């Protein structure tokens with residue numbers, strides 16, 4: 001780097017990285033993770049599950065497809081900041097309506113380029129997701145000691161309920177479908193299954209996938225009670241992804257899920273929804289060393305032996321050893337053997353740790369939305 005650095009990242013252990021700031025100026029504290037996806041930086045930055053985290057992108061070309069309103073997973077960027085190897089490239093895509101840098105600045109998110117992201121990623125792997133302070137000051141003046149102190153003062157994601165910060169304020173209906181189809185699937189245009197989706201920080205493409213699988217979706221805030229959910233008389237209940245510690249969110253979500261489970265209807269959960277469903281069934285969740293964040297994670301379906309390449313974003317995991325009798329482990333990570341899916345042995349209540357809606361990532365796991373729809377089809381036929 002020949003120019004004077006305008007951004008600084010302080011890790012709680014005192015390691016300092018300098019780079020060139022872009023986007024908003026100012027400071028933020030967060031947990032630091034790395035994401036290995038080669039595409040989809042806009043979807044990643046706007047995935048509500050990233051609240052409280054700064055994302056290091058291991059792929060070096062960030063910015064080259066710009067940003068556009070269609071690829072937002074929620075209205076605003078939710079990740080606390082981004083770190084990239086090279087200064088963001090200019091947008092060169094027919095879909096781009098804006099440059100990444102201007103978009104981040106307008107939305108109050110700090111970016112830092114010119115960083116040795118390999119070294120940083122190794123540090124994350126070795127010490128576990130560090131607590132950090134990230135600062136962007138065009139004058140290039142930083143109080144390093146103060147930044148390290150702020151990184152140390154950040155309490156981390158354990159015990160933190162962030163779902164209540166990113167959930168919707170009020171319930172709403174969702175009927176927008178996906179724009180493109182995974183190979184071999186057709187949109188189911190008749191919305192015949194009444195689904196209540198609990199928004200712990202739902203990505204829009206999950207709601208599009210549900211609508212495309214024949215669901216008439218009513219989204220409820222994370223704090224909805226079991227009575228409120230069941231008052232809508234749903235054919236099935238969906239539990240969304242979201243940020244923070246599942247155990248903290250579970251404080252109010254577990255009683256809601258237990259009440260839903262006392263009715264014999266299909267339940268489907270993704271990521272945080274998977275973790276909270278597991279808690280409601282009596283399993284435990286734990287914090288991972290550096291989590292799984294990327295778009296190429298192989299997962300084995302233990303029932304069919306098939307391998308899916310999946311999109312992942314999680315820093316907590318369900319302890320597969322803690323699954324009670326009657327709860328089957330359906331999917332396992334081929335990277336580290338961690339739990340990636342469960343189901344009840346005798347009922348269509350199931351969930352996965354990864355993101356079958358992709359956005360970004362491969363489409364291998366779209367079948368899970370069809371499975372949920374099929375389960376509701378069968379349960380309404382049996383119950384009528």
Ligand SMILES: NC(=O)CC[C@H](N)C(=O)O
Pocket residue numbers: 049240241242243244245246270271272273313314315316317
């Ligand atoms: N994508 C998600 O839903 C993330 C779930 C949870 N916050 C975790 O980090 O494990």
